Amino acid sequence: IERLRCLLKILGDPHKNFKFIHITGTAGKGTTANTLHEILTAAGSPRSRSSPRWRAGAAGSPRFGEAGGEAGKRVGSYFSPHPTTAIERIKVNRRLVAPAELVALVEKLKPFLKEAILKSPYGHPSYFETFLALAFLYFKQKKCEYVILEAGLGGRHDATNVIAQPLLCAITNINHDHLEVLGKSLKKIALDKAGIIKKGSVFLTTESRSSILKLFKKECQRLKVPFVLVAPEPNPNLALAKALAQKLGLSRQAIDLGVRRAKLPCRFEIMQKRPLVIIDGSHNPAKIKFLTERLKEVSFKKLVAIVGLAGDKDFKKSLPHLIPLCDQLIFTRFLMPYRKTADLEKMAAFSRTIRPNTKPLIFLDPYQALKAGLKLARPQDCLLICGSFFLAGELRTHWIKEEQILRKRSSF
Template sequence: MTYESAIKTLDATISKLPRPDYMHNGAGQVFFLQRMQKLADRLENPEKDFRYIHVVGTSGKGSTSTMVYEILRAAGENVGLYTSPYVCVPTERIQWGGQLIDEVSFAAAVEKVMPVVDEIEKTEADWFPSYAEIFFAVSLVAFKQAGISTIVLEAGCGGRYDKTNIIPAPIVTLITPISLDHTDILGETVEAIAEQKAGVIKAGSAVFAIQPEPPIQEVLDSEAAGVGVEITYVRPNEQFDLSLRGAHQQVNANLAAAAARYLGLHEMAIRDGIIQAELPARVELMQEAPRVILDGAHSPAKMTALVESIKELEPWQKLHLIIAIKESKLVDDIVSPLTSLVNSVTITTFQLPGFGSHPPEAIVAAFKAARPELTVAIEPQAKIALETVLKDAAPDDLVVITGSLYLAGELRDYWYPTAQIMEERTLFPKTK
């Protein structure tokens, strides 16, 4: 199996399993975890072969996971990193040795997993796993084939019934800030969302969480008490040297450092790992004159953090926004932090197997409701939108691309072509 055929095989599973209203009712919730477990059982339980640092939360999961991974690498640990979703290429979700998984190893893991998936489809069709579950199984097989001993594991949506929660008790569980996101799946209050996140807490695991508001802490403490665990709450008061932009990254660094110190890692490894951590589409500076910032903010809390980071980049003459928002998101709440800051808005779209972006007209209405005089344009083709805005922007203007990691990934190709990323096995190839 080639890498190209492996990707095609995985993508074909998306259309076989319509996305259900999972996590909305008790019966459905348990089933999704059972389905992931069935697939793992058929693969002889690769999830039991590793030590884990499990990272859940609403904001900062990817950054915190990457920081912990880089700290462990700096300490000489044999560690892998699993993240979700990908921004540029599927292989970025599986990393070790400071590189993305290579094409041959990826294809070999898919080749091992898919016959089991095919057998489930033939004999127990009701248990056919989702694309996300299959990809997680592929990652476990790949890590096992590579001889990895520890995995830094970023949860997907929620926690309690997330596919990653089939793992045995992690050595460390990290809970990043919790806020409203995926409300169509996880619930419409922060308490309901916290209950989903808290479901990853297991007996025997050391648990660290960024100090939350009292209602969230009450939910977390209740879950922890039920399994005999006490949560250590981290107040992000320490300042670290960072490569990642934004004051909110100090929060993630404090949580990563707390985990590393619990593991007894050297302070130099902690400092070196945190500064080595880089991620695409996190207040990422793509070019100068005009400056372009690429960010995947897709929730109200993440957009607020982005706005604060943008303000740190002042001065600029005008701010031009390019935005697309996933169809399930709350448009008004996401747009709100931006409305007073922007001088022009270009709304675009994206389409992926199984879902797409909000109709541009809904986003226009949100901006116009806040600022009727604002210049708002629609350009459905994202790359044309980018080229047009770059052509019209003055050298001392600021261009911000945001609203979705999927949009960020599509437009990041303008500066970092996919072929270059795959060839160098890094999200930050040297030849930009």
């Protein structure tokens, strides 16, 4: 954080004076952030403002109009990782940052980045930190009032935690992921993510385990921060986004409109029918378990799955949720050069310990894996692509090209 803080200071602290909502958690933080983004954007639309509840506000909550969220105000969000192309990380209202605008910001940043490298005692800013600085510059340029930050990894030491005092902070849930950084126990992971709780904010969570809630409550008591427990049913991400919106005093009409508009790429995304193709970036045990629950919502005869997990993920805890449902497994790599894919032979061998009669296929080229999957899946079947956002984002280009995303400034 100090490394990023040094760069931001040289840039004139572009991250100050926003009204922040900070969201972390093991699973669902991107979906929650995007849903809230769409609700906030909807609250500034004429259709939403015509509601008699506009400016009514929930009791004890800041009214959106009073907080400056009336027509003409802008909402910015920062997401990570991006599924297909870098502009998907930065969004203002309903459009991604324009490629030309991003290039101009990079050029503007270069001399300041060089100065930070030469002067900072903390070393060269990382890719994530540099991109977050670009996002802050863009949000300032676009005169955003509200900014929603999705944490990259953990909370306490995550670059997004450079902000001083969010209006609201939220943790979706706590499960095992990024163990090499956050720690191997749920308590250690929870303590790290609880680092986003700051004095002067309001804290919300859909976590349900008493031992973790006790830890969150203790941190809230220490900082004198209001603690709000949100019932996670039926959809925890949607429930948390709605609760955050209610805390901002947004109208029911704005919430309903925002929820209808909200969608993210590679989150149980249906790309085609006959065969049904679903792309999902699930990459840890909790997310893959949730994915298998969602599969019950759709109808198909057989399930063909293309799976590629990162090398730092524990596939022995993730795959048991998925393998029993699959009629055919295809293991493949993603092509991201900076991340290693889990050993394909080991994953295939492990799958046979769960389903001895299965004959998994292995492809080094993910596009060959996709070609095989589409050939194996009959019109009444389902082809599922999962295990990594990198794999999901790469293969999504079979249906939606990167050039289209860049041209339309939309993932859809």
